[in-house]
Amino acid sequence: MLQVGEAGTWRLWLAYVRRTPLLLFLLAYTALTALPFLWVASMSLRTTSEIFANPYGVPTHPHWSNFADAWFGSNYSTYFWNSAIAVIGAVIGVTIIGAMAAHGLARYHFRSKRLFRFIILSGLVLPPQMLILSLYQILLDYQLYDTLTGLAIVYVATQLGMTVYLLEGFFAQIPQDLFDAARMDGYSDFEIFWRITLPIGTPAIFTTVILNFVILWNEFLYAVVLMTSDENRTLPLGIMHFMGDHQLDVAMIATGLMIAIVPVALIYALFSDTMIRGMTAGAVR
Amino acid sequence: MAVVAIDGLSKQYDGSSDFAVRSVSLTVADGEFMVLLGPSGCGKSSVLRMIAGLEPITAGTVSIDGRVMNRVPAKDRDIAMVFQSYALYPHMSVRDNLAFGLRRRSVPADEIARRVQGVADRLRLAPLLGRKPHALSGGQRQRVALGRAIVRQPKVFLFDEPLSNLDAALRVGTRAEISRQQREIGTTSIYVTHDQAEALTLGHRICIMNAGEVEQIGAPMEVYRNPATAFVARFLGSPPMNLLPAIMEPAGDHVRVRLADVTFELPNWPLAAARSHLNQQVMFGIRPEDLYEEPITPMPRLRVQVRAIEPLGAETILLLSAGGQNHELAARVGRETSFRIGESRDIGFDVAAVHLFAAATGKAIARPTA
Amino acid sequence: MPRPAARARQSSVDVWRPSRATLALFLGPAVLVFVGFTAYPVLRTFYNSLYLVGPQGAAEFVGLQNFSKALTSDAVFWTALRNTAIFTLVATPLDVFGGLLLALCLYAGVPFARSLRVVWFLPVLMSNVVVGIIWVWIYDYDWGALNMLLRAIGLAALEHSWIGDPATALWAVMAAHLWKWLGFNMIVFLAALHALPADVLGAAELDNCGWFAKTVHIIIPMLRPTLVNLLVLSFIGKMMIFDLVWIMTEGGPLWSTETVSTYVYKRAFDWNTFDLGYPSAIAVLWFVTIIAFVVGISWLFRQRDRLEF
Numbered sequence: 001m002l003q004v005g006e007a008g009t010w011r012l013w014l015a016y017v018r019r020t021p022l023l024l025f026l027l028a029y030t031a032l033t034a035l036p037f038l039w040v041a042s043m044s045l046r047t048t049s050e051i052f053a054n055p056y057g058v059p060t061h062p063h064w065s066n067f068a069d070a071w072f073g074s075n076y077s078t079y080f081w082n083s084a085i086a087v088i089g090a091v092i093g094v095t096i097i098g099a100m101a102a103h104g105l106a107r108y109h110f111r112s113k114r115l116f117r118f119i120i121l122s123g124l125v126l127p128p129q130m131l132i133l134s135l136y137q138i139l140l141d142y143q144l145y146d147t148l149t150g151l152a153i154v155y156v157a158t159q160l161g162m163t164v165y166l167l168e169g170f171f172a173q174i175p176q177d178l179f180d181a182a183r184m185d186g187y188s189d190f191e192i193f194w195r196i197t198l199p200i201g202t203p204a205i206f207t208t209v210i211l212n213f214v215i216l217w218n219e220f221l222y223a224v225v226l227m228t229s230d231e232n233r234t235l236p237l238g239i240m241h242f243m244g245d246h247q248l249d250v251a252m253i254a255t256g257l258m259i260a261i262v263p264v265a266l267i268y269a270l271f272s273d274t275m276i277r278g279m280t281a282g283a284v285r
Numbered sequence: 286m287a288v289v290a291i292d293g294l295s296k297q298y299d300g301s302s303d304f305a306v307r308s309v310s311l312t313v314a315d316g317e318f319m320v321l322l323g324p325s326g327c328g329k330s331s332v333l334r335m336i337a338g339l340e341p342i343t344a345g346t347v348s349i350d351g352r353v354m355n356r357v358p359a360k361d362r363d364i365a366m367v368f369q370s371y372a373l374y375p376h377m378s379v380r381d382n383l384a385f386g387l388r389r390r391s392v393p394a395d396e397i398a399r400r401v402q403g404v405a406d407r408l409r410l411a412p413l414l415g416r417k418p419h420a421l422s423g424g425q426r427q428r429v430a431l432g433r434a435i436v437r438q439p440k441v442f443l444f445d446e447p448l449s450n451l452d453a454a455l456r457v458g459t460r461a462e463i464s465r466q467q468r469e470i471g472t473t474s475i476y477v478t479h480d481q482a483e484a485l486t487l488g489h490r491i492c493i494m495n496a497g498e499v500e501q502i503g504a505p506m507e508v509y510r511n512p513a514t515a516f517v518a519r520f521l522g523s524p525p526m527n528l529l530p531a532i533m534e535p536a537g538d539h540v541r542v543r544l545a546d547v548t549f550e551l552p553n554w555p556l557a558a559a560r561s562h563l564n565q566q567v568m569f570g571i572r573p574e575d576l577y578e579e580p581i582t583p584m585p586r587l588r589v590q591v592r593a594i595e596p597l598g599a600e601t602i603l604l605l606s607a608g609g610q611n612h613e614l615a616a617r618v619g620r621e622t623s624f625r626i627g628e629s630r631d632i633g634f635d636v637a638a639v640h641l642f643a644a645a646t647g648k649a650i651a652r653p654t655a
Numbered sequence: 656m657p658r659p660a661a662r663a664r665q666s667s668v669d670v671w672r673p674s675r676a677t678l679a680l681f682l683g684p685a686v687l688v689f690v691g692f693t694a695y696p697v698l699r700t701f702y703n704s705l706y707l708v709g710p711q712g713a714a715e716f717v718g719l720q721n722f723s724k725a726l727t728s729d730a731v732f733w734t735a736l737r738n739t740a741i742f743t744l745v746a747t748p749l750d751v752f753g754g755l756l757l758a759l760c761l762y763a764g765v766p767f768a769r770s771l772r773v774v775w776f777l778p779v780l781m782s783n784v785v786v787g788i789i790w791v792w793i794y795d796y797d798w799g800a801l802n803m804l805l806r807a808i809g810l811a812a813l814e815h816s817w818i819g820d821p822a823t824a825l826w827a828v829m830a831a832h833l834w835k836w837l838g839f840n841m842i843v844f845l846a847a848l849h850a851l852p853a854d855v856l857g858a859a860e861l862d863n864c865g866w867f868a869k870t871v872h873i874i875i876p877m878l879r880p881t882l883v884n885l886l887v888l889s890f891i892g893k894m895m896i897f898d899l900v901w902i903m904t905e906g907g908p909l910w911s912t913e914t915v916s917t918y919v920y921k922r923a924f925d926w927n928t929f930d931l932g933y934p935s936a937i938a939v940l941w942f943v944t945i946i947a948f949v950v951g952i953s954w955l956f957r958q959r960d961r962l963e964f
């Protein structure tokens with residue numbers, strides 16, 4: 001949309017200059033977005049007294065030991081592993097179950113298909129409040145309350161709708177010819193799923209894995225309702241709890257935040273395109 | 286009505302050191318229908334878009350009626366364009382699509398209504414005025430796109446391969462429609478296509494482009510009969526002109542051409558032009574329709590092997606090879622042929638219809654006029 | 656390893672009409688999970704709403720009493736409702752149209768668009784815990800960035816206890832929420848803008864459209880489906896908001912940031928009496944409200960015909 005008359009650096013430069021207010025505005029927005037994170041990162045490497053003396057300064061000598069303290073001293077390591085177990089378990093579960101369901105919906109025609117689709121996708125617009133109270137009761141009844149297993153199963157249920165939605169859209173685009181050829185070669189239904197849908201659908205499956213991981217890693221509400229004991233808390237809960245107990249130990253809280261941020265930031269750094277595309281895919285029409 | 290002149294127009298895309306368009310110059314007279322013809326990627330669409338103002342110009346000028354348009358934004362050039370993809374506004378009705386440009390130019394409402402109705406009648410769009418583009422067929426959409434250009438009454442019409450997305454039957458009908466409209470309205474038009482049939486039937490003049498450069502400009506029949514380069518010779522005509530390697534030799538006061546296993550004389554060829562190519566490699570060109578299975582008059586013959594026969598009903602295409610499979614030829618003969626596949630036969634060619642091109646440059650060597 | 660062709664025909668006449676066993680294999684687990692952990696809980700919530708529910712399960716049938724109590728005699732519920740309504744009705748347009756504006760600015764050809772995009776999406780990916788705590792710190796009276804900034808530019812008079820003051824708390828939380836989500840809408844719109852057919856925009860330019868006219872008459876109407884999608888998504892998300900509010904203010908101070916979802920939680924787990932029935936009723940009420948609004952919005956902005964291009 002950049003209408004440039006004749007080429008030549010002078011004209012190009014002029015065009016940029018015209019856009020300066022826009023540029024400044026966008027740079028300001030970028031700063032507003034990025035600075036808070038940089039601030040937390042820098043705080044995580046300072047001591048609380050340093051922070052109170054000069055809240056926005058840069059760490060003079062970075063206290064990497066903060067992380068060790070948080071990990072071994074406070075319970076952050078426990079929280080981290082709890083999150084890891086619940087989230088990874090849930091992601092594995094929802095990927096397998098979701099991929100199979102998506103394959104079934106994409107490939108087969110059957111009478112109640114619309115019903116199934118409606119059912120599985122209705123989970124996308126269901127307010128959590130409709131579920132948390134009953135789930136609390138259900139998990140209690142089955143002794144799954146305050147267990148990572150219970151939480152993981154609930155997570156599978158919450159992410160199933162989105163996973164099936166994304167994967168079905170992708171699987172449906174795999175050319176039918178491939179499946180017809182496999183049929184004629186005598187493959188069974190499951191083999192077709194295993195040998196064709198999964199390998200070809202790997203990029204989409206990968207996208208849902210990453211998305212589910214990030215969403216569940218950050219998940220708060222279900223965790224708050226369904227977990228109580230300190231040993232079983234997931235990371236977001238752990239940080240909140242810590243904040244509640246040690247409100248003034250800003251440095252330690254910041255360190256905890258960084259522990260929560262780093263896995264997500266890493267995945268994002270590696271796969272930003274995939275993630276952005278995946279998360280915005282459903283909304284663009 | 287306007288004269289469009291482009292002078293030394295060049296285009297280099299960002300990040301590429303190649304020129305998509307290389308110093309193209311041509312002038313389109315008032316009311317003329319100029320066709321830019323060439324294969325995909327030859328730069329013809331880039332030229333068109335630069336004339337429209339949709340693409341920045343790297344070098345050279347675009348002028349309309351003598352006024353240089355390089356710095357003038359697209360909306361002020363008084364140009365209308367018909368796009369390959371129709372580019373109709375999907376959220377507006379046909380009527381609004383037609384009226385939009387006029388409204389944007391503050392044309393009074395009654396004038397808009399008059400013009401829209403006029404165009405709708407002219408292009409038989411009246412029953413479709415209330416519909417949205419998605420409810421129209423491809424041919425109808427193209428007529429709306431055409432109408433949108435006509436209703437603006439601009440100085441210049443630009444067409445960017447408007448028939449490419451239509452199926453074959455529709456293409457012929459719409460082609461005739463465009464031609465008729467242009468003749469009636471008389472606006473200067475520039476039309477881009479890769480289809481030589483469109484170019485030959487629609488254009489007052491054709492400009493053939495290849496790899497960003499102009500190969501030849503001229504009236505359709507002129508370009509067909511006297512191609513300036515081997516590229517033009519092969520681009521026009523279906524099947525294309527046959528080209529075989531040959532050597533040109535002096536023969537007294539005229540020249541002689543040695544071709545595969547046959548040598549023939551070219552009387553009347555201007556010696557001056559031929560002199561610089563004596564004893565050198567040339568390309569011998571003869572159109573398929575100038576090859577004769579059973580020549581009536583005496584003419585040189587070429588020994589060929591018959592590779593395939595394609596009976597098309599009204600005529601037959603023979604696919605031949607000369608010089609022991611190295612060189613392929615096509616010939617156009619009558620409804621039936623005595624040739625059979627696998628045979629080795631002689632085929633005659635009319636010396637008056639021979640074209641010669643320099644092997645190195647591809648440029649035509651001057652022939653006797655008339 | 657391929658099996659003999661005869662086996663492939665084991666299902667039925669139409670090869671793609673699957674057997675019961677196949678369906679069960681592929682869809683079964685998903686259906687089980689759905690029924691057990693989504694459908695059943697929802698039904699049970701409806702059921703609970705008609706009872707007083709103690710620790711032992713449904714205790715006493717009270718019919719619609721929970722509903723009437725919520726609607727007539729619960730001031731906190733109405734406060735929560737009001738807060739949530741204000742939050743949703745203000746934040747949704749800000750969120751979506753703000754994102755649209757940013758995307759249009761970017762689309763106008765600012766350089767580095769691709770790299771900046773990565774930064775803007777970052778808050779979207781962060782846990783609400785991270786976002787909440789950062790903003791609690793930003794809003795801190797003594798050393799928070801906001802007040803310090805105001806002091807630095809001489810507007811010390813405006814400094815505030817942003818989340819401590821009932822008058823400003825809701826807006827403070829809203830600002831944090833928008834900070835997190837603006838990038839999402841922006842990026843969705845950016846993708847939609849790039850998907851617009853270039854020829855149509857070219858035709859608009861030839862039809863005497865400057866950038867403003869082109870945006871208003873062509874671009875925005877063609878973005879309408881995306882716009883409606885995002886409005887609905889945003890609306891639903893804000894109606895259900897819990898995490899950020901809970902982390903920043905827990906619904907305080909003085910109920911000024913109490914939302915329906917925080918109230919449901921408090922009523923269930925943080926109240927002097929243990930009863931799951933009443934909060935279930937509130938949840939049901941809210942669910943019905945959300946659906947009504949979604950249907951209403953979709954109908955209001957419905958495309959009268961398809962916008963194909």
